[in-house]
Amino acid sequence: MKRPIDAIAIVGPTASGKTAAALALAQQLNTQGGAEIISVDSALVYRGMDIGTAKPSREELAAVPHHLIDTIDPLQSYSAAEFAKDATRLIGEIRGRGRTPLLVGGTMLYLKSLLEGLNDIPAADPQVREAIQARAEQVGWAALHAELMQVDPVTAARLAPGDSQRVGRALEVWTATGQTLSSFHQSAKAAAPSWRIPVLSLEPVNRTWLHERIAQRFELMMAQGFLDEVRQLRARGDLNPDLPAMRCVGYRQAWQGLDEGWSEAEICERGIFATRQLAKRQITWLRSMDSRHVIAADAPEALAQLLVTAQRLFLA
Template structure:
């Protein structure tokens, strides 16, 4: 997209892209470049970074990076808890207002695209999580298995069941929870009217590779760096708490899920690394597919371009001038 049209001042700038494409570095550089324009603060848009104690496997920004630029929505939740897109939309809305009131530019940075969608478009008025019903479903699943729970879902919400694999415990459990808590299907909630979000003006810069091999190499290197930094020891510490399980959203994060399975099965670290890299590639593919459905994004090629970071900074300045 070469022509930029803006009707009013921006509320924030979003920096998105698949995992391992350099979003953190770009956001830090952009924040530094805005120091003489009031400065900037980063709102993390990553569903894994919210969790405390999950530092290595999430490639969380370092303490030095967070000291250089104020970050939000990092380390805000214990891994035993869950954080939804609706939670993000609520928290990010308040943060954008607060950051702008202090004369700074909010930077929404991350690859959890559902979070951005929830903020920009609003969400259906979904019921809140019900811990008692969720625990009941977990107990039934332990006795019957998730394929049987999937068959049960098919009886009450055939459309939802058709979208889900029989082993997708997290989504099957949520669909059954909604049905048991409200008597309405998840599909019915999806078709209901959305709560309207504020009339945001948030231009989106998308960092995207032109060659898949480039991103695959970055993903493999990142996983190797995580393993060298002690990722498996981090996973062991989390398991030793005794209150976590592999069906929690935190433990289903890419890398953590494979590490948990590996420790259960006694795999060598090389096997965890192999499956973790594959799962991360699959995540990146889903992220790219989602990004390509956003025609309003401003794409910056991160591989082969002469200076992708300069392009990010140029786009940002153009947004701010309009």
């Protein structure tokens, strides 16, 4: 007999319907002890970033207990390793209350860190980071990406040359430790916990369907006052566009647009494009997960299919 599942993960690209699916599943699980939601989203952790992250409404947050939402200030950073530690603790606490943890979100690196184990990557070294940033300003990130390809080809192969945050972090780890980032990830995978967490993945068959939903949602966020939210964050005076919080999709384009005098229409257009690119990367991540249970997000019966699949896994 199989041991009970530890949690159920509901993942998918942005705007694929994860929040609605999680709330519906939580309601269905009320007859089986109930459920609590653990957010798997690198943007929802930040306080004061509500509109641009499409944060669940007060009513949605009140309907089911939520975790890892509004936990840190935008000035702070939050890593995948921290998420894995927090999620591991929360899974134990939620199961201890007789409820089912639902891992819900689209930050695949967070889910990967939880499922494949933690690593001992050292914390960021400000001096090393500043030195790498200074070199990038001199020779460009493409040159640093080429350098990373020489020392850590495994990590470099999965990063775009313009992904300054991750290229910089990988070089920082190599400089500080003499070990590659990929070697830390491999050691973590070897020591991964033996979770039983089925992954339900909402993936559209028709990419146009997702593109339209992304555009509609971004236009709605603009109408709800997204730019005013970004202006308030800028007015604090202690935030800058290089912080992880301000590099979140949408916020990055809005900050740059306000700096450079773009029209609201141009900010919206660029934000939609960046969000679609994010969705493309998320789908690529998902397709690398062979054990996931795929639900056609754009099918009329998507929600019903997800609930039936989850119930079958829950009772297996």
